[in-house]
Amino acid sequence: KQEVTQIPAALSVPEGENLVLNCSFTDSAIYNLQWFRQDPGKGLTSLLLIQSSQREQTSGRLNASLDKSSGRSTLYIAASQPGDSATYLCAVMDDYKLSFGAGTTVTVRA
């Protein structure tokens, strides 16, 4: 059974600092890894999807890396802004199903 862990559970940084969010998974036989953002009381919004054959994906200030052999992914958010405050969830896909981590709640202080 796939287990996905996100550390830390919560993070508070001053505006402008770079954010580093970690995700680890136990079974490396994945099809892809996805990062989502969730605002309070809202659904999930997809941020980045990395196929198992890829090492990283970038979108604007966001960069996600994947090391499948070690079961790890890292989401980098450059020059954080108060609008980046949210919960970030990592999920791995195998056999058309996603397994989610519990998320990291980020607060960016103005």
Place this chain on the structure above:
Amino acid sequence: NAGVTQTPKFRVLKTGQSMTLLCAQDMNHEYMYWYRQDPGMGLRLIHYSVGEGTTAKGEVPDGYNVSRLKKQNFLLGLESAAPSQTSVYFCASSYSRLAGGPRTDTQYFGPGTRLTVL
């Protein structure tokens, strides 16, 4: 495009009552999913469907039933609600090209249904 919509947004049930949650997507997606989200536990898959007329069990299927009679709709039923089913329920859909072309597995989520069982 409305994307993925869920009905209702909020519901309060008494133990033993039944209800159906409706999920609809207008993106012609093949796959649809039902998750529940509980504090500190992330999202857990209840049931999913890889096409019209098909359903499969996820991680936590007990106490729930589903149906996918039309491609755009995925229904989640609670036959006899229990307090342990108090949660936020999310529906999602994704598209996978079965023949040729690149595969796309990004999941699109609905806004959620907040269910309380007393």
